Amino acid sequence: MGNWVVNHWFSVLVLAVWLGLNIFLFVYAYLKYAKGDKYYYTREILGSTLACARASAFCLNFNSMLILLPMCRNLLSFLRGTCSFCSRTMRKQLDHNLTFHKLVAYMICLHTAIHIIAHLFNFDRYSRSRRATDGSLASILSNLSHHEKDGGSWLNPIHSPNMTVEYVTFTSIAGLTGVIMTIALVLMVTSATEFIRRNYFEVFWYTHHFFIVYILGLGIHGIGGIVRGQTEESMNESHPHKCAEAFQKWDDPDSYCRHPQFEGNPAESWKWILAPVVLYIFERILRFYRSQQKVVITKVVMHPSRVLELQMNKCGFRMEVGQYIFVNCPSISLLEWHPFTLTSAPEEDFFSIHIRAAGDWTEKLIKAFEQQHSPFPRIEVDGPFGTVSEDVFQYEVAMLVGAGIGVTPFASILKSIWHKFRHADHNLKTQKIYFYWICRETGAFAWFNDLLTSLEQEMEDLGRVGFLNYRLFLTGWDSNIAGHAVLNFDRATDILTGLKQKTFFGRPMWDNEFSSIATAHPKSVVGVFLCGPRTLARSLQKCCHRYSSLDPRKVQFYFNKENF
Structure with a gap:
């Protein structure tokens, strides 16, 4: 547990x-609508569910x-660059962006259900109080729109006993x-499940x-202002603490209490989302601009196991090890963009x-390059991203x-190491x-055999x-491969890869x-980097916690997983 907390x-x-x-906002809004005098009369009709609806909102x-x-x-790539002098603990949070996105989505689903x-x-209570004829305060409040010429005084959005809840639902803005x-x-939520994302990505996209x-x-x-509260002017003239119990005398000219006046709450949601939406619009404009820059394909290689390698050039393209890009092929789909590690x-x-x-x-992209040579x-490219x-x-x-094709970010790293050693960095x-x-x-x-062979030779030449x-x-x-490997175990190179390092089964x-x-x-501080499935991630994460020392001066394992 101690190692987990450290990491x-x-x-x-x-x-x-x-x-x-989240808890603070929920409690704050709940108390505001459950205790506030402004919503005293609204609560007479709705009860505690008013506060629940507003708190979840x-x-x-x-x-x-x-x-x-x-x-x-x-934005995340920019923050990663500006945080280059921050501790690795701070930078690692940027790599949990998808996890945080999912957690926020789950919270939205929870509060949507409550709302x-x-x-x-x-x-239901609006409808029942509108049809009530018992002379209760709730029924009188629901009939205010019939007694006042000023339509702004109504409290119940169901203006007629014959008006159904379904009619109000599908005709009101809210x-x-x-x-x-x-x-x-x-x-969105159902199509984002892992099964659909893995097997029907286009549906998810x-x-x-x-x-x-x-x-x-x-x-x-x-905008419709269905949730309404008493106006400030009306509160001064007809405060609910003084006049609520005397509601039967509201029409009496000798009474000091008058019919309360109500107003709808102004729309507030747009204030919360305006800045993020503007930021996201700029993000999409930048992506579109970069995607329109010409990409020149310089080399195409078909590797075993149906793996396509594309080598490309693009004006002004600068990358770091382990970064990824989004790729679009307009002849296959104008809107679909898929991430690939460089x-x-x-x-x-x-x-x-x-x-x-x-x-x-x-499949369609690989076939397009297999069938069409020139x-x-x-290809359109957006990125790179950190x-x-x-x-x-x-x-x-x-x-x-x-694991499998998950080797791609490490190919970039190993190639960079090869270049650094060649230039005596x-x-x-x-x-x-x-x-x-x-x-x-x-x-x-076979995908990166040449790279590993070069690295073997380079390390040997440099000592x-x-x-x-x-x-x-x-x-x-199968048994043939295993038997062949056993018979040739004494050879200087591996029979499967041709490398000096033997393959493990x-x-x-x-x-x-x-x-x-x-x-x-x-x-030492050991960075553990994975590009692979969740089951492997869980195993490595447990090992990082198990073998990290509580003493910060001794060995520490920091787990890092590719997420995009």
């Missing part, structure tokens, strides 16, 4: 502040203000926008853009990506773990790199053989790996 204290602090603000406004900010990729349920009770926003939210409908609806939701190094005169067939869009399909892998050279010791803080690549099939190792410790793990094999024993690294570097 995640700032994340816990951020979440605590966010949750604290406050929290909805707050979280709707936050929901777009984690999606401003250029809807509360208003269902509210409209009701109609509420229904539309709820439908948009349900579609298009449906998630209903956020525009949600934001527009939220901005105008409160596999080239900043020192190279081009930038490259490796694309594995993993869905309709990638001219190539037009990721956690940018910090790899900030650690004395780095553990790089890639002595400012490299990193003293040791442990690289683990886990693949299901032997063909995958830095111990700098890079890499291990390749094959998790899917099975999965890494992470406890053994972490234990040996902790023993070899008892006073």
Whole structure:
């Protein structure tokens, strides 16, 4: 537990502040509407559900203000650059942008449910009090619009006993926008489930853009002013503490109490979301501008296991290791943009990506390049954007773990190391790199075989053989491959990869790996970087906590996972 706190204290602090603000806003708004004199008469009709509806609305406004900010990729990249002198703990929070986006979305769903349920009770009570003929205060308040020429005095939005709740819902601004926003939210949340994102990305991509409908609806939701309170002038003339019990004498000219006057609350949601929406609009304009810059494809390589490598050039394109770009192919889809990690190094005169067939869009892109040699399909690129892998050279010791195509960010890092050593860069803080690549099939190792071979030779020529410790793990094999490997174990190079490092069969024993690294570097800060599945992430995260020392002067493991 102590190690977990050491590694995640700032994340816990951020979440605590966010949750604290949600609780504060809910309680503040609840007390305002449950105790405030201005809403005394409104509570006579609605009861405590008035306060529940308004408190959840406050929290909805707050979280709707936050929901777009984690999606401003250029803003996050800018903050990462300006935070280059901040501690790694501060910078790591930027890598949790998607997690925070999801948490805020869950909070919006929670308060939407509270808001809807509360208003269902509210409209039921509006309807019952409008039809009531018992002479109660609630019935008199509901009939005020019939006794006053000034339409601004009404309190109950159901103006006629024959008017149904459904009619009010679909004809009022608040009701109609509420229904539309709820439908948009349900579609966005359900289409964002992992199953749909992984298997039907296009459905997720298009449906998630209903956020525009949600934001527009939220901005105008409160214009109708259905929730009403007593006016200040009326409060001075007919305060509820003095006149509520004398409501039967309101029409008496000799009574000092008069009919209270009411006004709708002004729309407030737009004030919460205006700044984030403007910021996001600028973000999208910048993305569009950058995406329109010409991209020249200089080389196309088809690797085994249907992996396409694209090498490209673009005017003014500058990158750092481990960054990613968004790619669009207009001939396949005008609107779809997909993220890919850059596999080239900043020192190279081009930038490259490796694309594995993993869905309709990638299948179509690979086929387009297989069938058409010249001219190539037009490609648009937005980025690059920063990721956690940018910090790899900030650690004395780095553990790089890639699963399958998840090796791509580490290819960029290893290429950059190769260039740094070739040009005798002595400012490299990193003293040791442990690289683990886990693949299901032997063909995958061919993607970066040349790179690993070059690194082996370069380290040997420079007398830095111990700098890079890499291990390749094959998790899917048959008896023929295993038998062949056993028979040729004494060969100087591996029969599967041609490298001096032999391929391991099975999965890494992470406890053994972490234990040996902790023993070899008892006073170092070790950065653990993963691009792979959640199950592997959980295993590595547990090992980071287990093998980090509570003494900050001894070995510390910091877990970092690629998220985009």
